[in-house]
Amino acid sequence: METFESLVRAEFNPKTVYLNTASTGLLPARTVAALAEAARMRAEGRPLGPLHADVEAARAAFARLAGVPVERVAAGSSVAAYTGLVAASLPAGAEVLTAEDDFTSVVNPFHTRGDLKVRIVPLERLAESVRPGTALVAVSAAQSADGRIADLPALREAAREHGARTYIDFSQAGAWLPMEADAYDFTVTVCYKWLMGPHGAGFLVVPEDFGGLLPLLAGWVAGENPWDSCYGPVAELAHSARRFDLPPALFSFAGLRRSLELLEELGVDAVRAHDLALADRFRTGLAGLGHAPVPAPGSAIVSVPGLGHRQPELSEAGIEVSDRAGNLRASFHLYNTPEDVDRLLDALSA
Template identity: 80%
Template sequence: MDGGPGGPQSGPMETTETFESLVRAEFTPKSIYLNTASNGLLPARTVAALHEAALLRAEGRPATPLYEDVEASRAAYARLAGVPDTRVAAGASVAAHTGVIAASLPAGAEVLTAEGDFTSVLNAFHVRGDLKVRTVPLERIAESVRPGTALVAVSAAQSADGRVADLAALREAARTHGARTYVDFSQAAGWLPMDAGAYDFTASVSFKWLLGPHGAAFLTVPEDFGGLTPVLAGWVAGERPWDSCYGPVMELARSARRFDLTHALFTYAGLRRSLALVEELGVAAIHAHDVALADRFREGLAALGHEPVPATGSAIVSVPGLGVRQPGLSEAGIEVSDRAGNLRAAFHLYNTAADVDRLLEALSG
């Protein structure tokens, strides 16, 4: 895989008709839903799995299938990320993963970040109090890596406006200066091809473009763990979890599972099915579909005299000054976000050209 839109991508559907029919079978939105950057819709198969997981617990049946769902989700995410599943930790939030990375840095280390990036990828470095956190515009982040930069932390796609980082340039700059890299794919995993192996650390939540429930987030680490200490490790981080329930963990997992947090089992029961759908459709097909709709919206905005934040190749479109329209659009059955006064529309596999045109029609009024 490649870190940008031009590289090989996993499992594309053979025909547009097959893509559309599979999507129709899984999603029945009651609104024009253009807010995946906040939360993705749950596929029908995921809803069914969540119901079955709840029944399993309600009826007192063995929970073994739920733990199997965790491992199946880890393996599916690893395939999407392009790394072995031994490099994937299953946690609860990007903020917690960032905290583990922040805890590994020596006092005085310089962390380079992008202005206005999402809090979960930034805050743990600030609260340390003894790190040098340097912030620059996203467009300048690669050129701002310098000798002495210990870590560069950035989102692959910006939550606020969809701008996509030049990850290839960032990777090369980090290599040149010996800096480590940490990329948050929360607003990209599921529509933008990933190559997690190209970076030291990556993370992503599961409830946006990956179409899962809340409560799960993944962390990828190098084979040698990149100097991280599993400061949040509990019994599930043991090489033999069921033998690690009492007292200190005597042997941490030999894989990235040593960074696991206690699993939200119902979440993984659903997420396993959501990730299977993403794999069936293929990131290549999803990317083409999502970006085509975003481009259609950008063209329509230009015709209406509106100029969105420049974010070429992104599935997220942010329009300055139109955030105040969000409540009225919601009342009209069109779900978008208001972010810092900007109207943010996020296009995903269950959206259509008709959805774009309906939003443009509403904005024109």
């Protein structure tokens, strides 16, 4: 029987100490093989039907991960596109509540609408700032810059009390923080970070009644029968969230299908325990070096103020982290080890 460690060793062989999943996740070997096979199919002129089947398999796997029926999952490519779709559904003058310094793709489309009231508050005050008249609360489950986790239970309760909808981005938390997408009106996730897929694939989860979204981006793939919807107006939109699909990057979904299969084999609970143990090991080591990270308990992302300038020298030493607003950001995922953590700590102590 394969163990967590043996499965991971079979899929990953990084050539660096890679602690930068919050920027881009590593691709499993099976995903790389699927990408190569997809490219061969295209190069050899073979029918691409299997690649379209990969889109549906990836959608189904993501639905299981998110805890929702597959009929509520739309396949696309970017957070910004789906934020724009949600923004377009709001009436003029609607109030949107967002967190200070959240990732641009989560918030900017609400600003570019020009006729919405966008209110910005510190992340820690988000739930208490929901008020009568708030139409939507939009926030990342985990902050890109520093890993802080939104108080989602409190936010759900406040939104329910005041009749506000919720839009949660799980791009920085998809494999280590339970999604529970059914608890929110809309969730969005890109898959090239913690879900370890190629760039160009993402998902939107919508309510059963679609939450007032209009299929403004609908093309032929949004039809109930896509291959009968290639010319002229779509006669019948998909009865499911597929009506919000964007034309799929077929190679990306072919690879993503295998990445999600690996996550299901490993188990999200095991991945979460692994990731958080490494992050806590790093936090403990930082205290011994006299450094205090941004408080983000329970997060797989650790951000250390004042050390961002060391990113280039760490990269030269074969340790990949990020510099975010002057902070050194390290993010720990299933392919990392305690030895990786200790090597980073040793480098920082020098």
